Structure formats: C-alpha cells, structure tokens
Amino acid sequence: MEINGLSSQKTPDSFVFFTEIHRAVPERRFSRRVCAERLHFHAFCGILLRNTPDIITLRSEVEKTKRLITLLLAVLCALALCVPAFAADATVITDMKTDCLVDASGSCQITQTVTIDIAGTEDTIELPLAANAKKISVAGYKYKKTTQDGYTVLVLSSNGGFSGSRTFTISYSVSGLVTEQDKIQTLNLPLLAPKWNWAINNYDFTISLPAAFESYPEFTSGYYGDVIEDYMSFTVRDGLIGGTVTTALRDHESLSMTLTVGEGYFAGKYASWSSGWVETALVMVFSALALLYWALTLRSKRLPVSSRATPPDAALPCDLPYLLAGGVPDFNMLICHWAALGYLTIEMDEKGHVLLHRQVIMGNERKRLEVKIFSSLFSRGDVCDGASLVYKTTAQNAMRAIRRYWDRRLYARSSGNVKIMQALCAIVASIASLAVMSQLLPNMPARGLILFLCMLAGIALSVLISRMPRSYYLGNIPAMILSAACALALLIAGQLSGAGLAMLVAVAMSFVCGLLTLHGGRRTELGAQLISQSLGFRKGLEKLSERHVAMLLSRDGQYFYKLLPYAQALHMGADFARRFGDTELEPCEWYVTHVPAARTAAEFYNQLRPALEMLELSIRK
Secondary structure, three states: OEEOOEEOOOOOHHHHHHHHHHHOOOOOOOOHHHHHHHHHHHHHHHHHHOOOOOHHHHHHHHHHHHHHHHHHHHHHHHHHHHHHHHHHOOOEEEEEEEEEEEOOOOOEEEEEEEEEEEEEEEEEEEEEOOOOOEEEEEOOOOEEEEEEOOEEEEEEEEEEEEEEEEEEEEEEEEOOOEEEEOOEEEEEEEEEOOOOOOOEOOEEEEEEOOOOOOOOOEEEEOOOEHHHHHHEEEEEEOOEEEEEEOOOEOOOOOEEEEEEEEOOOOOHHHOOOOOOHHHHHHHHHHHHHHHHHHHHHHOOOOOOOOOOOOOOOOOOHHHHHHHHHOOOOOHHHHHHHHHHHOOEEEEEOOOOOEEEEEOOOOOOOOOHHHHHHHHHHOOOOOEEEOOOHHHHHHHHHHHHHHHHHHHHHHEOOOOOOHHHHHHHHHHHHHHHHHHHHHHHOOOOOOHHHHHHHHHHHHHHHHHHHHOHHHHHHOOOHHHHHHHHHHHHHHHHHHHHHOOHHHHHHHHHHHHHHHHHOOOOOOEOHHHHHHHHHHHHHHHHHHOOOHHHHHHHHHHOOOHHHHHHHHHHHOOOHHHHHHOOOOOOOOOOOOEEEOOOOOOOHHHHHHHHHHHHHHHHHHHHO
C-alpha cells in the first residue's frame, strides 16, 4: 500500500485501530486539503506503530499520550487565567475628573477628583499638581508638599496605609496662565500634570471661561502630542468646554489646552499699566518707611496705667476724648461741667428747645481759654439758644482751640507729625487698591479713571480702619463695626484678585498706624502723665462698685451730677448711671425740665440725653 509516495507492508492491527478511531468522526464534506491531511495521519500512524506487536501496549501508549496532552492543555489554561490576575495586581487610576474655573484675570481654580484602585497596601500616595500651584487643599487628608522637576507633588500618608479603592479631591489655584503679544492673548491651561505614576482608565474635564469666545481650543498630550484630539471628544458652548478622553492614558501622561483670544478678553495684570510684583514691592517699601518714621520721630515710652476714681489733673471733660485717643473734644460736656459748677443752667422747654441761662460771670478763677469761650457764648445776653448760630460757631472755634492748646503741652517739639505716618499708610492702601482692582476690572475706555477712583476709595477705607482703636477706647461700637467691615471687604477683594498679600499688608498697616498714633506723637512728661491718668480714669469707671458709689455719695450728694460730664465724654454715661442702681439722688441743681424731677441716676440720664442730642445736632448741622 502506498500513501503519498510512502510504501507500507502488511497493515498492522494498530493501524486498523487508529483507522477505526479516525472513522468514528462524523462524516462531512471535506476539501482536498482535509483529505490530504487524513492520508498523512494514516501514514504517520503506520510508521509509528508498524512494529508494535501488542494491542494492549499500544493502547497504553495512547493513554499516556492523551494524559500528556491533557496536562499541557491544563497548564496553558492556567497560564491564560493568570494573565488577568497579574494585570489586576497593578495599581491604576480608574477615574479622574478635572474641573477648571478660569476668571477674568487669567487665574484658574482647579478641582481634581481622582479614584485610585490600589493593589496591595501603599504607605504613601503621591498626587502631582500643576507647576506653581497655590492655595492647595486635599479633602480629608493631610499632606506634605514637595517639588519634582518644577511640579508640585503632594505626598499623603496614613497610619494604616492605603489599600483598595480610594477617592481623593484636590483643589488648588494657578496663575500666570495668559501671555499677550501683538494684541493676541494666549491661555495655556495645564489639565493633567505629567507626574502620575499610574495609568488612567477614564479621564473627563470641564473648563469654565469668563465669557464666550470664537476661537478653537487645541489640546496637547505628552505621549500623543496634538494627535490626542483624535482620541477625545469635547464640546464648546458659550464659555464652557467639556470633554472626555476616549482611550486609556499611560502613566506619566500629561494634557494641556491652549486657547487664543482677542485683546481685552482677559484683564488684570495683562493690562498695559499693571505691574504685578512692582505694586507689592511698593507696598512693602512704603510700609517700611511708615514704621521707620514712627520709630525715629513718634515713639514714646510705654504708658503706666493704674485705676483711679478721679478725673485727670487740670483736665476738663471736653479734653478727655482728645487726651485718651486723639478724639474730637466734646464741647457739650464743657457746657455740662460749667453748669455743674454753677456758671449756668440748662433748660429744655416743652417744645424741645434747649436754652442756656448764665448765672454768674466767669472770672480769672478759670483758665483764660475757658473765659474766652464763655464770653463768646453769652456775647448777646444772658440766654443762649442751643440751636442758634452763636452756639454752633462758638463750639466749632472752641474745639479747634482746645486741640491747639493741648498739642503745645502734650507733645515734644522734636516729635514728628502723626499725619505723615498716616499719609504713608494711606499711600500703601492706595497702591494695594490699585493692585487689586487692576486685576478685577476688564479693559474699558474709562478704566484709568475708575482705577484712580479706587485708589481714592482705598485711602478713605484706610482712614476708617485706622480709627478702629480710637473707636474702641471711646466706646463707639457702630464705628468699630464699620471699620471691621471695611477691613473685611478689602481682604476679600484681595483674595479674589490674587493680590491678597499686598492688601493684607495694607490693612494691617492701617490698623497698626491707628494703634501706634492713638495717643499722638512723642510725648512730654506732662503729656505722658495726663494721658496715663485719662486711661486710669477710664479703667476706674469700668471697675466702679456699688459700695464705692455709696461712699462717694455720702461725701457729696451732687457727686453723680458733677462726674457725669466726664463719664459721658468717654461715652460711658449710660454705664456710669447704671452703677448707681435704684439709689435715690438729690435733685439736680443745673438741669431744668418741665417733667417731674428724676429720682435715680438712670432716670436723670434719660432726661438729659435728648437735650445733649439737640446740642450735638446744632453743632453738626
């Protein structure tokens, strides 16, 4: 028998056996190639087993062959099943989403949500961010900030390590993303830092821009280059860009977007007159000059303060606001003081008019300045209407004269001028306001004028903030709240604009200026003594006890009426009256009203207050 050129002798039983096995396969239509392969199989079996005498031995060999083949197939299947298991052992980022909020100044607030499937247990996790990332936060985790090749990398650690699926939310801001050349602005936005150690299965992003644009955004990848756009889908609607990368990203992959827009799309430090770091440097320089000027010309020794129950020596009630905190002298309290001494009486008629009646002529027993003011007040007769022009003019002239009087006695000739330090701090505030508003305002025809007005507003707000310590010492709570609100508004504006450091320094300098110049410049010995006594008297009024009040009233029944002008000058009149409680007082000898006489200190204060308000209104109107 001959098969494909191979001859065979007598057909052995083994060949017949394999032939029967081969025939057991169901019949079907075979091609010429299949038939040839069958003939080759018959020939192979004849050659392999033609010398086998025993059918049992033959079958044993067949069984061994089957087992060997089965074992090989089992090994191959096991290896195939292990491949996915080995792949599952690698740490991978299953999902990453980047949300970008770009503001009008070209800065960007980025929030990344990353889900990492961690194989095994990791002691630390590294989260890379864009270069020059600021204001970083990781929700629920503490981190250590490092730098790798110019990129910010956060190293997170945990006592128990990291394992399984973990989600991290990272927030940070990036500035300096816009460049301008030939009236074309270019935004270069980093979406993905090239320092991630793991592959990324799914990546999504959204970009919110300050306004709509007509140009086409371009994307670039570290591995794919600009071809990455073939592996992603994105949409543009008004100022919002949203997209998805349709392919998995490798480890250490990067992604960025470039967008070109026309002049004026981004404002802030890209405007021609903005100087960025120069403004911050000027703020620092003028702040240093202000502090240096205070140290060289205004600094005085620290004032010793001890509690006292009597007013300062040789000081009138009207002087206390100026002595205590450089406040405006209180002319109305000078009138009440003269009334308590018997020089005049104060009457409030049924129609609410306040009239001053002269009782005696003031002589040389009082200061020359007091005599001059008293004579001017009653220059037209023994009665002065509190709402008249004479009262208003006399009060305004008197307050200026009182300031000049004490300036010559409280401060040394070598003292500097507190207004110079205040002016330096005002310049600091104006520069900081320019730095803030130049980044918040868009380009417009009137931009220069608006920036100038903002600088003036910064000066005004600086003055209000510097008055906060004075308002505290004088008990002016509404003024304190206004000053605090101004400081908070400036700090928020600085934070939003990215010029937070300059504005923080400006606000701090305004407050420090008010605190350091609260008691004026370099003081004389008399000035230090009077100011220290004024502070001690204020402290004594705060600590006045009922036992002390009862003792003072036993010595002088008119004590409350004599001391009330001093307390009211410090804006402590209501508190001073409350400390007398329900103690019944003697009738007041210098205040006349058509209502029943007050019995307690609180009742008298409530009757006197409308008259004081009318006199104050007369001065200010």
